[in-house]
Amino acid sequence: RGPASVSPTGQDTGADPATAAQGCPYLTTAHGTRLQDSDHSLKAGRRGPTLLQDHHLREKISHFDHERIPERVVHARGAGAHGVFRGYGTAAKITRAGVFAKDKETPVFVRFSTVAGSRGSFDLARDTRGFATKFYTDEGTWDLVGNNMPVFFVQDAMKFPDVVHSVKPHPDREIPQAQSAHDTFWDFVSLHTEAQHHTIWNMSDRGIPRSYRMMEGFGVHTYRFIAADGTTSLVKFHWKPKLGAHSVTWEEALVTNGADPDFHRRDLADAIEAGAFPEWELGVQVFEDTEDQTVEGIDLLDPTKLVPEELVPVQPIGLMTLNANPTNYFAETEQVAFNPANLVPGIDVTNDPLLQGRLFSYLDTQITRLGGPNWTQLPINRPHAQVNDMLRDGMHQSAVHRGVAPYRPNSLDGGMPFEAPADERAFIDHPEPLPASVKERAHAASFDDHFSQARLFFLSLSEVEREHVAQAYTFELGKCFEETVRVRQLRALAAIDARLAETVAAGLGREVPEPAESPADVTPSPALSQVGGQWPL
Ligand code: HEM
Numbered sequence: 001r002g003p004a005s006v007s008p009t010g011q012d013t014g015a016d017p018a019t020a021a022q023g024c025p026y027l028t029t030a031h032g033t034r035l036q037d038s039d040h041s042l043k044a045g046r047r048g049p050t051l052l053q054d055h056h057l058r059e060k061i062s063h064f065d066h067e068r069i070p071e072r073v074v075h076a077r078g079a080g081a082h083g084v085f086r087g088y089g090t091a092a093k094i095t096r097a098g099v100f101a102k103d104k105e106t107p108v109f110v111r112f113s114t115v116a117g118s119r120g121s122f123d124l125a126r127d128t129r130g131f132a133t134k135f136y137t138d139e140g141t142w143d144l145v146g147n148n149m150p151v152f153f154v155q156d157a158m159k160f161p162d163v164v165h166s167v168k169p170h171p172d173r174e175i176p177q178a179q180s181a182h183d184t185f186w187d188f189v190s191l192h193t194e195a196q197h198h199t200i201w202n203m204s205d206r207g208i209p210r211s212y213r214m215m216e217g218f219g220v221h222t223y224r225f226i227a228a229d230g231t232t233s234l235v236k237f238h239w240k241p242k243l244g245a246h247s248v249t250w251e252e253a254l255v256t257n258g259a260d261p262d263f264h265r266r267d268l269a270d271a272i273e274a275g276a277f278p279e280w281e282l283g284v285q286v287f288e289d290t291e292d293q294t295v296e297g298i299d300l301l302d303p304t305k306l307v308p309e310e311l312v313p314v315q316p317i318g319l320m321t322l323n324a325n326p327t328n329y330f331a332e333t334e335q336v337a338f339n340p341a342n343l344v345p346g347i348d349v350t351n352d353p354l355l356q357g358r359l360f361s362y363l364d365t366q367i368t369r370l371g372g373p374n375w376t377q378l379p380i381n382r383p384h385a386q387v388n389d390m391l392r393d394g395m396h397q398s399a400v401h402r403g404v405a406p407y408r409p410n411s412l413d414g415g416m417p418f419e420a421p422a423d424e425r426a427f428i429d430h431p432e433p434l435p436a437s438v439k440e441r442a443h444a445a446s447f448d449d450h451f452s453q454a455r456l457f458f459l460s461l462s463e464v465e466r467e468h469v470a471q472a473y474t475f476e477l478g479k480c481f482e483e484t485v486r487v488r489q490l491r492a493l494a495a496i497d498a499r500l501a502e503t504v505a506a507g508l509g510r511e512v513p514e515p516a517e518s519p520a521d522v523t524p525s526p527a528l529s530q531v532g533g534q535w536p537l
Contacts, residue, residue, distance in 0.1 A: 029059055069334070070369050071119045074164055075130045077178075078113030079212065079265035080333035081272055083322035085135060085282070091317040094233050094286065095225035097346030099137045100317050107136045109380060110322060111336055112212040112268070115147075116167045117178030122261035124253040125178040126207040126472065128198070131217035131239060132338040133320070136384035139425055143342040144237055145362070149206060150218040150306040153195040155447055157357015163188060163195065183482045190488035193450040193516060194304050196496065200454045203472040205247035205465055211267045213278035214246040221340075221355040222300040224289065224348040224430055232430065234287040234300055234350065236307065238314045242279040250472065269325050277323045283314035293350070299446035301352045305453055332380045337366045348430045353442075372396050388417040448519040451495045458497050470500055474507030491516040 027035045035056060042054035050057070072078075089102025099106050113130035114121065129148040134141060153163045166188035169177055176182055189195040201207065209215045217239030225233050248256065256263045271278060285307055287293075293300045295307050326332035339362035340355065349355055367373055372395025375381055390406045405413040420426040458469065473493065480486050486508065494501035494515035505512045 029056055030063070069371065072113075072369065073365055074115050075113040075132075076119045077117050077121050077123070078111045078130065078333060079268050080109060080111040080326050080336060081268060081278075081322040082324040082326065083108050083110065083277075083320055085133075085318055085320045087318045088316060090315065091225070091284065094227050094231075094235075095346040096228040097137070097142070097225075097344055098139050099135055099142060099344070100346075106138075107384065108320060109134045109136075109332070109336060110320075111333060111338070112215070112264070114178065121178035122257040123264035124208055124248065124257045126202060126250075126253070126476075127178065128202060128207070129209060129212070129215055131215065133217075134336065134338060134342075134381075135344075137344055138385055139344045140385045140427070141342050141381075141383045142344045142347060143338045143340060144219055145338045145340045145358075146217045146219045146237065146239070148209065148215040148217055149198060149201045150220060150236075150238075151198050151201065151453070152220055152303045152354060153189070153198045154192070154354065155194055155302060155304055155442075156353040157355075157361070159192070160354070160357060160361075162192075179476075183480050183485050186477065186480050186489050187482065187485045190485060190492050190516075193492055193495075193518065194447075196450055196492050197304050197454040197457065200457055200469065200496065203469050203476070204457070204461065205249075205468050206245075207472070208248050208250065208253045209264075210246040210248050211243075211271075212264050213268060213271060214241055214243045216240060216245050217280065218306075220303050221352045222287070222293070222350050224350055225284075225286075226346050226348060226430060232289040234289050234293065235284040236287075236300075238283045238285070239280040239320070240283060240314070240316075242281070249468070250475065268322075272322060272325050277321050279322075280320045281316045282318045282320060283316045285309070285312045285314055287312065294444070294446065297445060299442070299444045301350060301442070302444070302446045303352055303354045304450075305446055308456070331378075335370065335375070335378050336380045337362070337370060337375050337378075339363055339366070343427065345425060345427045351432065374398070390417065450518045451492075451516075452518075454496045458500060466500070470503040470507070473500075473504045477504065477508055486510070487513055488516070 024032070024034070027038050029035060041057040042051045043049065044051055052058070085099065085106045085108050087100040087102060087104045087106075089100070091097075091100040092102070098104060111130065111132045113132070114123070114125050114127045115130060116127050117125055130146075131148055132143065132145045134143050154160060166184045169175055170182060170184060189199045217237075219237030222234050222236055225235050227233075260266065268278070287295055287300060287307075296311060298305045298307055300307070340349070341359040341363065343349070349359065366375055370378070373391070374394050374396045376383070376387075377396075377398050390408070392401060392406050403413040403416070405411075408417070408419075409415065422428060458466065461469065473489075477486050477489055480489075487510070490501055490505055490508075490510065491513045493504055494512055495518065498512075498515075501512045501515075
């Protein structure tokens with residue numbers, strides 16, 4: 001953890017926050033006045049009424065009244081842990097980021113989450129899981145804000161509020177609280193068929209992991225690595241759990257949610273407390289940074305597509321070990337604020353149209369969620385690198401800034417802070433040529449192909465896993481009230497795999513409709529069609 005008594009500007013704030021909050025053995029007011037009676041309010045006589053004059057009562061009740069902050073708009077329910085990341089040195093040739101240097105150890109904080117449910121929902125919902133990692137590197141904080149599935153529902157940030165509105169509980173009854181089994185979700189994904197690939201991952205066993213410790217993680221988007229000599233490559237991040245990837249069956253999930261809605265957070269905390277520290281290897285798929293940014297017909301800027309590991313293997317670059325539970329859930333797990341825009345020298349973004357929107361969204365939402373713009377000063381969000389940002393004032397400012405000239409250039413504060421020399425410790429935006437602006441979707445074959453990778457995923461599963469997928473669709477669509485929605489989703493399934501559509505349609509007591517059409521007729525490249533297998537039944 002960061003040096004608690006030092007402000008983000010490197011100044012000594014005079015007190016460790018924990019000591020400042022709980023340093024006295026006696027009960028005090030928030031202002032440090034010792035209190036002799038903790039249980040009774042000040043009344044006019046033994047039988048009241050209570051006097052407004054009781055400053056302790058007013059302070060205690062008022063603070064309690066304001067204990068809750070808004071939950072995250074998505075990923076509200078989560079569990080976190082501290083740990084360490086150790087670089088293997090294998091990425092040193094392709095990125096100058098110091099975090100990957102051989103045997104370099106960097107503290108991390110990870111938060112796992114479900115996406116749709118509220119803070120009080122249950123852990124074993126059928127859902128995507130968040131897998132967000134904050135690396136407190138010497139060169140600034142780097143956040144890898146990923147999921148346990150390698151693709152996303154939508155290709156463009158413009159559609160993110162739509163998909164979230166569709167997956168959140170129905171606006172009238174707020175039902176269901178944490179599952180996809182409802183009309184709005186199936187309405188959206190059957191109309192917006194680029195969501196079908198992510199959806200089939202949700203309907204697979206990946207949607208109900210056995211444990212946070214047994215989940216893969218994916219950066220989803222393609223990022224850019226920049227080497228010391230300035231050469232660039234494109235990468236996709238993968239977390240591989242040492243315990244392997246495991247799931248529960250739907251029946252196990254139902255029973256567990258009833259018996260122990262905290263199953264995943266308990267499992268994580270208990271394992272760490274028992275010294276069974278979970279570990280993940282971080283790996284990258286590396287691609288040449290060519291002009292078309294495409295591999296075997298897959299556009300690397302399309303977040304609804306993955307690049308099969310059989311085509312481009314994942315190369316390990318470091319190991320993460322989670323070895324300490326948070327001391328305080330609110331201060332750490334709730335107040336942690338991730339942001340894919342938190343980058344360090346050697347790691348940069350690409351023009352993926354979904355990622356581009358995320359670069360704005362996180363900081364923006366955290367201004368509401370954490371009450372103003374100064375949440376980088378909260379202990380869990382403090383960089384471990386030195387800071388001198390010229391940002392001033394604002395709600396909940398806790399730094400006592402010195403000097404009179406928070407502007408550049410200045411002569412009154414000796415010209416400080418200086419611009420960093422353009423060496424390996426400075427972040428330099430990667431220069432990308434920009435064409436004319438257009439407000440359209442990319443019409444590359446990859447973006448317009450909505451079904452071939454969903455098929456690829458389905459065919460890569462074992463027989464029993466395919467049965468689980470068919471059962472999940474049957475169960476979920478069986479909960480839909482709208483016949484048009486059900487039929488439209490069956491058409492999408494028919495476009496993914498005929499046998500899958502037949503099995504689900506039979507389960508619902510319906511005929512298989514005509515397959516839905518993809519915006520583009522796409523023939524997967526020969527290399528791609530060899531990945532996966534055939535439906536064995
Ligand atoms: C959380 C927006 C796509 C992973 C959030 C939050 C917002 C958001 C507003 C709440 C943050 C907070 O309150 O601190 C968006 C937008 C997206 C998008 C606008 C697309 C345009 C994605 C994708 C991934 C992802 C593609 C995975 C690769 C996460 C995770 C969290 C999160 C893991 C939880 C972080 C935590 O544990 O605090 N997102 N998101 N999001 N998002 Fe996204």
